[in-house]
Amino acid sequence: MNKIILLDKRPVGKVSLNDFKFLQSEIPQPKEGEILLKTLYVSVDPYLRGRMNDSKSYVPPFQLNEPIQSGIVAKVVKTNNAAFKEGDIVSGSLKWQEYQVSAGTGLNKIESDGNSLTAYLGILGMTGLTAYCGLLEIGKPKAGETLVISGAAGAVGSVVGQIGKLLGCRVVGIAGTDEKVEMLKSEFHFDAAINYKTTPDLKKAIQDACPDGVDIYFDNVGAEISDAVLVNINKFARIPVCGAISLYNGDTSSNGLRISSVLVTKSALMQGFIVSNYADKFPAAIKQLTAWVKEGKLISSETIEEGFDHIPQAFIDLFDGKNKGKMIVDCTN
Amino acid sequence: MNKIILLDKRPVGKVSLNDFKFLQSEIPQPKEGEILLKTLYVSVDPYLRGRMNDSKSYVPPFQLNEPIQSGIVAKVVKTNNAAFKEGDIVSGSLKWQEYQVSAGTGLNKIESDGNSLTAYLGILGMTGLTAYCGLLEIGKPKAGETLVISGAAGAVGSVVGQIGKLLGCRVVGIAGTDEKVEMLKSEFHFDAAINYKTTPDLKKAIQDACPDGVDIYFDNVGAEISDAVLVNINKFARIPVCGAISLYNGDTSSNGLRISSVLVTKSALMQGFIVSNYADKFPAAIKQLTAWVKEGKLISSETIEEGFDHIPQAFIDLFDGKNKGKMIVDCTN
Numbered sequence: 001m002n003k004i005i006l007l008d009k010r011p012v013g014k015v016s017l018n019d020f021k022f023l024q025s026e027i028p029q030p031k032e033g034e035i036l037l038k039t040l041y042v043s044v045d046p047y048l049r050g051r052m053n054d055s056k057s058y059v060p061p062f063q064l065n066e067p068i069q070s071g072i073v074a075k076v077v078k079t080n081n082a083a084f085k086e087g088d089i090v091s092g093s094l095k096w097q098e099y100q101v102s103a104g105t106g107l108n109k110i111e112s113d114g115n116s117l118t119a120y121l122g123i124l125g126m127t128g129l130t131a132y133c134g135l136l137e138i139g140k141p142k143a144g145e146t147l148v149i150s151g152a153a154g155a156v157g158s159v160v161g162q163i164g165k166l167l168g169c170r171v172v173g174i175a176g177t178d179e180k181v182e183m184l185k186s187e188f189h190f191d192a193a194i195n196y197k198t199t200p201d202l203k204k205a206i207q208d209a210c211p212d213g214v215d216i217y218f219d220n221v222g223a224e225i226s227d228a229v230l231v232n233i234n235k236f237a238r239i240p241v242c243g244a245i246s247l248y249n250g251d252t253s254s255n256g257l258r259i260s261s262v263l264v265t266k267s268a269l270m271q272g273f274i275v276s277n278y279a280d281k282f283p284a285a286i287k288q289l290t291a292w293v294k295e296g297k298l299i300s301s302e303t304i305e306e307g308f309d310h311i312p313q314a315f316i317d318l319f320d321g322k323n324k325g326k327m328i329v330d331c332t333n
Numbered sequence: 334m335n336k337i338i339l340l341d342k343r344p345v346g347k348v349s350l351n352d353f354k355f356l357q358s359e360i361p362q363p364k365e366g367e368i369l370l371k372t373l374y375v376s377v378d379p380y381l382r383g384r385m386n387d388s389k390s391y392v393p394p395f396q397l398n399e400p401i402q403s404g405i406v407a408k409v410v411k412t413n414n415a416a417f418k419e420g421d422i423v424s425g426s427l428k429w430q431e432y433q434v435s436a437g438t439g440l441n442k443i444e445s446d447g448n449s450l451t452a453y454l455g456i457l458g459m460t461g462l463t464a465y466c467g468l469l470e471i472g473k474p475k476a477g478e479t480l481v482i483s484g485a486a487g488a489v490g491s492v493v494g495q496i497g498k499l500l501g502c503r504v505v506g507i508a509g510t511d512e513k514v515e516m517l518k519s520e521f522h523f524d525a526a527i528n529y530k531t532t533p534d535l536k537k538a539i540q541d542a543c544p545d546g547v548d549i550y551f552d553n554v555g556a557e558i559s560d561a562v563l564v565n566i567n568k569f570a571r572i573p574v575c576g577a578i579s580l581y582n583g584d585t586s587s588n589g590l591r592i593s594s595v596l597v598t599k600s601a602l603m604q605g606f607i608v609s610n611y612a613d614k615f616p617a618a619i620k621q622l623t624a625w626v627k628e629g630k631l632i633s634s635e636t637i638e639e640g641f642d643h644i645p646q647a648f649i650d651l652f653d654g655k656n657k658g659k660m661i662v663d664c665t666n
Contacts, residue, residue, distance in 0.1 A: 050598070226593065241593050241596045242597070243597060244593040247591060247594050254591050255589060256588060256589075257588060258555060258580060258587050258588065258589045260555040260556075260574050260577040260580070260605070261555065261577045261581075262605075263574045263603060263604070264576060264606070264607070265383070266605060267604075267605050267606050267610055268604075268605050269602065270593075270596060271600075272593070272595075272596030272598070272599060272601050273597070273600050274600060
């Protein structure tokens with residue numbers, strides 16, 4: 001039998017397990033030109049929250065009673081398509097199903113090259129590309145500049161910080177537990193890291209950690225954390241806005257400090273983006289990321305949850321900051 | 334005798350006449366290498382409000398008991414500097430004094446060429462350059478795109494809109510009186526204009542005026558007006574942030590809609606700027622602006638107040654939107 005996870009209700013505020021529905025069905029059979037895929041690893045990402053709302057965004061909303069879709073690594077278990085053979089490993093945007101058929105379009109074949117398969121959902125996949133393209137194309141870091149990252153211990157943030165260090169920046173991370181702060185400093189060699197939950201005066205803490213001010217602020221979070229960074233930015237600061245996880249569930253005030261004055265005063269640039277805007281940069285980016293991983297200069301940080309049934313809970317855990325690095329669900333057992 | 338206007342108190346909230354002090358003194362005498370200038374026209378500009386606060390900004394704050402300084406056109410009435418002769422007309426950042434001495438550095442000589450002298454404070458001065466550089470360098474308008482301008486009847490806004498039309502954009506202005514709205518449509522040929530003070534649903538009014546969405550939002554104002562525009566922006570929108578006049582006096586809530594989500598969703602760019610960032614573009618910009626003025630394609634809109642003593646009131650009037658176009662004080666009588 002096949003298992004499928006559908007969107008049952010559109011979440012209001014915080015997502016709950018009740019918003020999902022599990023379905024069992026026959027394992028589908030591939031028609032001519034199709035392949036049958038078995039799901040191995042599933043990526044859960046904050047941006048999926050936006051797709052659960054019925055609102056116009058950069059990707060169309062999920063439909064009720066349809067399977068959720070995200071980045072997945074899968075194995076070809078049957079093939080009626082000459083481009084794929086049994087045993088091939090692929091990655092792509094696929095459905096939360098144990099088994100699914102596909103025409104193969106939009107899938108990338110993963111060549112076995114010594115990297116773990118989960119890397120293709122993280123550091124060598126959308127996560128790494130998001131970090132690399134957002135930082136380089138918008139942040140335009142120069143050696144000696146100061147880079148501050150919110151959500152620094154998350155999937156994208158931890159890669160941004162490591163790339164920042166490789167490019168010669170002073171890197172300061174903001175995260176939500178002492179354990180994450182410790183990891184940023186010891187594993188990823190950030191110059192400083194701040195626990196925003198236990199720091200009484202975040203503005204002051206950022207000021208202290210950034211004696212020369214903030215040149216680049218890579219924002220994954222938004223809201224109060226961003227307010228505290230913005231008062232510390234330098235003239236001509238660049239702010240790639242990658243996400244606003246604090247706002248996605250609507251549980252944080254959507255009102256806050258107006259920022260147009262500070263943007264004018266500092267001639268600062270703020271640019272929202274999604275990774276697909278930079279598709280033309282992907283080949284060069286993957287080449288660079290792969291080289292850094294191979295040289296051991298870039299470490300992939302992952303939190304692995306076990307079992308297909310745990311996908312919804314793993315997704316929910318993202319919003320409580322339970323992940324360090326990339327959150328992935330292992331469905332191989 | 335000479336008259337001088339000093340900053341007497343740092344304004345709290347809205348500026349009042351009591352924040353200024355008038356002083357009389359002897360007319361100064363130019364030393365060797367200096368010139369004596371008589372003030373002809375004084376530009377009053379919203380950004381001066383920021384310099385009245387004792388806070389770090391892109392220009393240093395005014396000092397208490399020192400003269401205010403702004404863009405001024407003046408005449409050389411005595412000269413001990415071979416580079417200037419009596420009767421020369423100059424423009425530059427000068428003090429609010431009827432007479433002042435200068436070493437001549439930083440002054441631009443104005444050649445008599447058929448333009449009115451006030452144009453060098455407005456459309457062929459800082460105002461025109463701000464409009465031109467902000468729109469072209471950040472807004473990057475393409476023919477057929479929709480450009481929305483807040484503070485559209487102000488000095489910069491009215492030039493931005495005209496340039497937008499010259500470049501083939503659909504231009505929609507937001508202003509605060511029916512008279513200004515009428516002026517934008519009839520004199521400056523805006524495609525639509527909205528009185529934000531009398532429009533019950535500004536979001537809806539902008540949506541109606543921009544059937545294809547907003548590609549460029551040139552923001553002079555900030556706050557609620559910007560909130561209403563932002564919900565209507567298109568993917569890859571550009572937002573040059575030129576000013577935030579609604580926030581300068583601190584009389585509007587400095588809290589409002591958080592915008593990082595919309596920036597991500599729309600991959601939008603927001604860039605604060607001041608005109609001096611684009612100094613390398615000035616020669617080409619002035620050439621183009623002069624050509625458009627000469628061809629009658631670009632009209633200078635000015636509100637002229639009479640008399641040196643009225644400079645502080647003219648400045649205060651800016652924040653009540655009493656000006657149409659560039660606010661200038663005529664001190665020639």
